[in-house]
């Protein structure tokens with residue numbers, strides 16, 4: 078992030094309503110390892126991830142050839158129920174949410190290429206941390222029938238700690 082204030086970020090955060098999520102659009106999944114939730118807003122006194130949910134988005138979501146798959150999968154995620162999926166994305170249902178860590182065979186590139194509109198992943202380099210991540214994801218998916226329920230349960234890091 079440069080020195081410029083993100084447009085609307087502070088105006089939108091009045092402290093009264095649910096935090097406004099921040100989305101980073103990155104051109105390559107190789108950049109998704111960047112710890113964007115730990116970056117600080119220029120005016121801020123804490124990391125973004127402590128103030129609001131932070132999402133990373135693909136610039137093209139796998140390209141126009143996957144638009145129909147993304148739309149179908151998103152519509153099914155809205156209806157639910159959601160299914161966490163750690164392997165076999167090519168044979169998963171359209172209600173699957175890929176769950177990955179950097180040590181697992183499932184890759185973010187694969188998820189983007191197959192048109193998955195939502196993925197959850199851990200960037201931890203310590204595989205020992207992944208058990209806690211997978212437990213958190215399992216609870217999140219168990220409590221969330223639809224994608225909107227899941228997104229509503231994503232909290233800033235501070236509230237989750």
Ligand SMILES: [Zn+2]
Pocket residue numbers: 178179180181203204205207
């Ligand atoms: Zn791992």
